[in-house]
Amino acid sequence: MGPDERERLFDQAREHSTRQDTWAEADRLWSRVIDAYRQAVRGPGRVDRRDQQQLARALWRRGMLLSARGRAGEGMAPGGEAVAIFERVHDAAAAENGDVAGAQRDEALAELITALVDLSEIAFAAGQVATRIELLERALAVGLTTVGSPPSAGPRTREAMGTAYHNQATALLHRSVTRPGSEESIREAALAASRACELRQALLDPLRPISLWEMANTYGVYGQCLALIGDVERANAVVAMGNRLVELLGPAGAQPAAHLAMAAEMMARGRATSSGSRRWGWRRR
Incomplete structure (x- = not known):
């Protein structure tokens, strides 16, 4: 199969992946x-970087599709292989520039x-909660080790790290709510959400509605974290x-x-059940 035919097949599979009624065909493609x-x-000779990237992208997308179809356990293998290939692609790019x-x-x-980050969500869908958090930590470590300070990274990396921090906050928030008494987890979640806000605020663009959606989504998670640690004033501002x-x-x-509505509800419940300066109403549910 030649390069152009491979590209056309890739585009066809991606198009079928956008509609649930054609997911089965997308999986086959x-x-x-x-x-x-x-x-x-x-093939013989030097590996073409574009072919290597496309292989990683196809594996990554198939892993996500399997997860969406309720087969997250099967999606871990292609997702993990995609990560390994993306690592090689990045190492080669780093060596050149x-x-x-x-x-x-x-x-x-x-x-x-x-x-x-996406592999972490596949892991979560497969019931691997600890693996989800480990993969998110690994994603952030890769970014921080490479760029040092996220604001100094390129725009696509900043966007990816914003998502990684958002998902880390979501994962830690979930852990703190499902395992009451873990105050440290909720404070870590609040810190991760704050970092996601910083990155996403810098990427806000009225001409890109997705940037507004992502920012609003992170404000919702951050508001919940702030409500749970009792910082109602800041939570109100964020919401x-x-x-x-x-x-x-x-x-x-x-x-x-x-x-955002959940954050507002948490604040209301916290005020109603607060005692002294601590507001942990969520623990009494």
Whole structure:
């Protein structure tokens, strides 16, 4: 199969993945895409970077599709293989260019971080809660080790790290609520959400509605964290900012709106059950 045919097959599989009624066909197509790119990278001579990236992307997308179809356990293998290939792609890009904010290096690092974050969500769907948190920690470690300070990274890497911090906050928030008494987890969640807010605020663009959606979603998670640690004043401010973005999004802001409403409910419950300066009403549910 030639390069153009591989690209067309990849695009076809990606298109079928966008509609639930064609997921079964997408799964079949991704298997063909993966086989085609495996053969391409096994060929004689130097491995083409584009073919290597496309193989990783196909494996990554198939892992996510399997998870969406309720087969998350099966999705761990292609997702894990994708991460390993993205690591090789990033190492090669780093060897060629020392500028972490350069376009090529930024793309390679962002895809590696994103693949780790998505693999963590596949793990969670497969019931591997501890693995989820470990993979998120690994994603952030990769980013921090490479760029030092996230704001100095390229735009795609900053976006990926914003998602990694958001998902880490969500995972730690889930752990603190399902295992009451873990005050340290909720404080760690609040710190992760704060870092996600910092990165996503810098990426806000009215011409990119997804950036507004992501920011509002993170405000919802951050508001919940702040409510649980009793910082009601800051939680109120965060929820208010999130609600303003939800108004701009309209019907598309349903999910962030739900997270913001949960934060508001937590604040109300905390005020109703508070004792002294500590407000841990969530523990009495």
